[in-house]
Amino acid sequence: MKDPTRRYVLCFALPLLAATVLFGCARTGPVVVQDPNPRDESDSILFVSGPLPGVDSLVVSGVLSDFDSTFVHASAEIQAQTRYLQGQQLIAHAESILTAAVGPPTLGSSDEDMIVDTTGFTGAIQGARDMLTEAARARAAQDSIQIQDMLASAQEWLEEAVLLNPRHEESRYQLAQVYTIRANYFREQQAWEQVLSILRELVLLRANEHGLWAEMAHAMDELGHFSGGGALWLRAAEKVLEDAKLSFDNAEVDSARMFNYSVRSYRSFVSNRSGEGAYRALMQAQKYANSVEELDYTRQELVWAQWDYFNLHHRIVFDSLRQAASDSPVEVITDLEELIPALTRPAARWEANYNHAVLSHSHGFEDSALDTLKILWYTIRDIAPDLERVRDLGERDTLILQPFSYREFKDDVRSAYAGALFERALLHHRDGQSGRAFTYLMQVVETGSRYTGKAYIEALKLARYNPEQALKMEPEIEEVFDEFEREDQLTYLREIGNLYRRLGRNDKAATFLDRFRNIREQSPN
Incomplete structure (x- = not known):
């Protein structure tokens, strides 16, 4: 099943960025994106100047005063619009190449969601689109040097757009994507800091967009700030709920996105060893699960997380020890001995003891393993779930x-x-x-396991020199005879029949012989 959050979460690919499947930008120095003082700009170049036919000078003055950082000069707007029309065909061609490279756009242009009053930066953005398109082509030829040069040029175009109008949101967003490419494909970890810085500024203008919160969460995770990442994934989910709650079109909650954001939050909290955060995220994911598979996933993860009362550190240590057991069993045995006393939930201690015993038995510590298994078995053999107790409790308490x-x-x-x-x-x-040997066999039959039949047979063989005493086991064996495997049934009937023959009780032996023949003639299942 495709991940519905792919559009916003995986690599933050922007609509024009098929290059997010590429590489990063050659430039290594951070770009400082700061808003120029709008009043300084308005003093030098006013976006409108009077007199305007039919417009009162007070209106012009009021617009200049109240909207001084909203618009650009008309000449820049006209020039950008001209370049936009000239490059419209190239945009369509570029986006077709990008879509072919990485699929449909992952985040819609801001023009789709809000009114943008100026196209003064279309030329700069067009340059970035062209450079990124060429980067996609260069990737096919694996020309990384050319890719870096092209992405550097794209970055310059976007920086220019930001300087022309710090309020143009799309240029800021696309600049963040350039850093995302660098972080993803050139492993420039410091680039995630730039991504996060730019997105934090952008979210001040577009706080309602859950995709931006998701991208910040992803950047936090990449930087190793998992607690913050988990919280931001939940914030992204809150924005999805707000989309439905505050929709003028009576939109429904996007449950697929809610589920995926919640799961991403859960994974971040697991990385941070935050049990309560993991629980909250899982409960939310369970609420918005869209299929049986998703519901099963949340329940399985909840069982995993609750292993030691949501102490995720203990759970992760235990899992890592089990994985290391095949390579360094003796060391794992020692580490389990240190872990077990720290566990607080009985079920966790029992499972850790069980693994310790099995591993010990396989690596030269058979006696201690037998003692551990004995104690464990007699501790749990009569325990069963109290269904009445958990019937009306929540999922967490029930588990x-x-x-x-x-x-x-x-x-x-x-x-x-x-x-x-x-x-x-x-x-x-x-x-x-x-x-x-006989004593151990009698202990085996006490467990009521799949070894019971074989244990009784071996016991009959050992006791055959005293048929009278050996036959004392017959009533016990007959009680569980139907649970034996077919071969064990045949072997038992042969052994018990021969014991009766040794005592001269041929009539009894004949009875067992008839049973033997009936079973042997039956086709094995």
Whole structure:
């Protein structure tokens, strides 16, 4: 499924910027974008001067006083409009190339969303468009030097546009995108600071645009300021809600964008190890999930985040230890021993102990692993979820009150414990210690695991020299016989039948022989 936030979130590609799939700008020095003093400009070149036919001089004076930083001189506007008409065909051609390179535009021009009263900067912006279009072509030839030169020229055009009119929002935005290209493709980390600085100025003029907040959030994440990034993703989501709440067209909430902004916020808060921030973002994402898959994602992430009561540091450390187990198992065993006492949620401690035991058993610490698994099994074997207790609680409390960190945990512990016991029983049998082997087999059957059938069979074999005592196990075995695998059933019937024959009870042996034949003649599933 395509990410609906791609238009605003991934690389902040601007409508004219297919070059965001390219590289950055060659210039390395930061551009300081500052608003010239509008009154100084108005003193030198007035955008309108009287007398105007039919207009009172007081009106002219009032306009000059109240809107001194809104308009540019008429001659610049006319000149830019002429250049705009001449370059209109090139714009269409450039945008077609850019669309082919990276898909549809990702952020609409400010002209689409608001009235722009001057085209005095169209020439500068056109120059930037041309340079970026040529950069897209150069990318195909992998000519990075040419790309950097072209993007440097594009940057100069945009700087000129900003100087001509600091209020022209699109030129500021596109200048931010030049820095975004540099940061993304030339790995110029300091360029993200410039992106953030420019966007902060721009958002003062376009505070209602959620895409700008999202781009600032992305820049914060790239700079490693994850707490701020998480907060800004949530701010972007708030702007989406405002779009619906304050819409004159009764627009509905863009739930797809709400979900994706919330998920991005969640990931930022995870990077910052902020459990409460992660919870808030996940709950919001869950509210605006648009599919079963998205809903499942939020629930799975919530289970993950709540592993140790939203202590994300512990969760991440535990995950990293599990990933490192195959390469450095002994070190991981030691690290788990340090982590376990710090865990506060029982389910987290149990899972960490389980992983510690399994790893220990595989790397020379079998005795301690058996003891750990025994304690763990007898601790959890009678625990079950209290459905009545959690029925009316919220998602967060419901998950935390679940006794295990995941649904199959008890089965995993049972299987690991029984398997380790069965392996020890076979080892003692090979060493000629039949009594110890038999004792371990009896412990196996206590677990009620998939090893139960095999344990009973091995126990019958060990006790065959005393058929009377061996047959004491028959009632217990018959109770769980139907749970045995087919081969274990056949082996059991053969062993128990032979024990009865040794005692001269052929009638009883014949009964087991009939059962044996019936099962053997059946087609295995």
